[in-house]
Amino acid sequence: MNNHISLAMAKRxxxxxxxxxxxxxxxxxxxxYKTQSSQLPSGIWRWTDDTHMxxxxxxxxxKHGGIDQDFLAQTFARRFTQEPHRGYAGGAIRLLGQxxxxxxxxxxxxxxxxxxxxxxxxAMRVAPVGGxxxxxxxxxxxxxxxxxxxxxxxxxxxxxxxxxxxxxxIAANEIFPRGKDFLKEVLPYAPNSITKERIELAIxxxxxxxxxxIQKLGTGNQVSCQDTVPFCLWCAAFNLDNFEQALWLTAKGxxxxxxxxxxxxxxxxxxxxxxxALWLQRREPLPV
Numbered sequence: 613m614n615n616h617i618s619l620a621m622a623k624r625x626x627x628x629x630x631x632x633x634x635x636x637x638x639x640x641x642x643x644x645y646k647t648q649s650s651q652l653p654s655g656i657w658r659w660t661d662d663t664h665m666x667x668x669x670x671x672x673x674x675k676h677g678g679i680d681q682d683f684l685a686q687t688f689a690r691r692f693t694q695e696p697h698r699g700y701a702g703g704a705i706r707l708l709g710q711x712x713x714x715x716x717x718x719x720x721x722x723x724x725x726x727x728x729x730x731x732x733x734x735a736m737r738v739a740p741v742g743g744x745x746x747x748x749x750x751x752x753x754x755x756x757x758x759x760x761x762x763x764x765x766x767x768x769x770x771x772x773x774x775x776x777x778x779x780x781x782i783a784a785n786e787i788f789p790r791g792k793d794f795l796k797e798v799l800p801y802a803p804n805s806i807t808k809e810r811i812e813l814a815i816x817x818x819x820x821x822x823x824x825x826i827q828k829l830g831t832g833n834q835v836s837c838q839d840t841v842p843f844c845l846w847c848a849a850f851n852l853d854n855f856e857q858a859l860w861l862t863a864k865g866x867x868x869x870x871x872x873x874x875x876x877x878x879x880x881x882x883x884x885x886x887x888x889a890l891w892l893q894r895r896e897p898l899p900v
Contacts, residue, residue, distance in 0.1 A: 619674055621743035621784050625878045626670050626898070628855065628887055629739050630663040632877020634895045635859055636870035644863040649856070657894045660699040662874040664691055665737035667898065669759060673744045679758040685717040688762070699870075701835065703729050707763055721765045728765025732832055732840040735772035736871045739878025742780025746882070752781040753801040764837075771805035772837025776875055778802075779845055783852055783883035791819060794849040810842035819850035822864060832868025840868060844875040855884040856891075 634657035642653075668687040672679060689712040692700060700708070703724050710720050722728050738756045745752035756777030760770040778801040782788050789797055795815045802808040810829055817825050825846050830839030843865055851858035858880040862872050881887055 615677060618744045618746070621746050621882065622670050622673050622740040623743075625740040625743035625780055625784075625882055626663075626666055627892065628881020629666050629737075629874045629878030630659050630898060631881075631887055631891050631895045632859055632862075633662040633736075633870050633874035634659045635877070635891060636863060636873025639863050639866070639869045644860065644866075644869075649860075652894075654894070656896050657891075658896050659898075660870050661701075661704070661733075662736040662871055663898070664695065664698045665733065666740060666874075666878070667691065669737050670740050672759075673740065679741070679755045681717070681758055681762050684759060685711055685762045701731060701733065703731060704733055704763065717762050721761065721763055724763075724765065728769065729763060730766040730768035730772075730836050730838065731764065732772060732835055732837050732868065732871055732875075734760035734764040734769040735776045735837050735841050735844075736874050738773045738777045739780040739875065739882075742777035742782075742879075743784050743882055745777075746781045746784035749778050749781050749797075749801055752777045767803060768805050768807055768837045771802050771807040772841040775802045775807060775811060775841050775845060776879065779848060780879045780882055783848070783879050788852065788883060790852055791850050794852065795845060798845060806838040807841055810838060811845055814842045814846040814849075817846060822861065826865050826867075830867070831865035832872050835868055835871075840872060841875070843867075844872050844879075847872070848876045848879045852880055852883040853885070855880050855887050858884070 672684045689708045692708040693712045741756045742752045753774045756773045757770050760773035778798050792815050829843040831843050832840040847862040862876045
């Protein structure tokens with residue numbers, strides 16, 4: 613594997629993820645149904661914990677050539693301690709706070725919520741893993757599961773991360789399937805779960821039926837992988853050539869819109885010809 617190419621793919625995915633995150637965050641204040649592209653805010657678009665955790669994923673890939681779980685846990689905790697006000701959810705605040713004071717993620721992660729977390733945090737940050745392992749879908753799935761387990765011991769939390777990572781890996785290849793065929797290619801790499809069942813359901817929903825996708829797949833209102841990831845993959849699958857179009861469609865799902873847009877942005881950045889230069893300029897700069 614050419615590490616230079618892999619790292620470039622991971623960073624490309626991070627760019628799309630962070631732009632999606634910052635773009636989606638706008639729609640907690642404005643409506644995607646009442647706003648044109650030219651009417652988007654002209655100031656800096658702030659990114660959230662989605663990007664903050666993805667930065668740690670990319671740092672781990674860069675330093676270790678894969679997911680070193682202990683390094684990743686410490687890196688998550690370090691960034692959280694530096695900037696705890698990025699919009700972290702309660703479970704993450706508790707877990708990362710404990711890790712930062714010497715707690716072991718192996719003991720702490722399975723205890724979250726009495727059986728491990730299945731929140732969508734494992735999926736929102738993981739697309740760069742797929743970019744890095746774009747030439748090996750099995751490895752993309754395995755490495756994303758390693759990244760998930762650090763914070764998400766529940767199988768749904770792992771399934772969501774694996775499905776997103778494999779989607780990003782598929783999108784990063786020069787030739788890739790689209791639409792239903794794209795979703796079908798993801799399925800073998802997702803463990804049996806509600807998340808997988810809903811991806812199977814997504815295959816049956818036509819690309820122009822947003823309302824059915826919202827109702828049957830969910831758009832993150834429960835902040836779980838199973839009600840977030842299938843909708844994101846449906847949005848990405850039919851818009852792999854157009855970053856802007858994919859993000860607007862995702863935003864119209866509302867729900868946990870910064871996270872859904874981060875997931876879709878991290879995938880489609882790898883297949884679309886470009887991320888809009890204006891959106892990149894408006895996104896809050898990423899730390900070097």
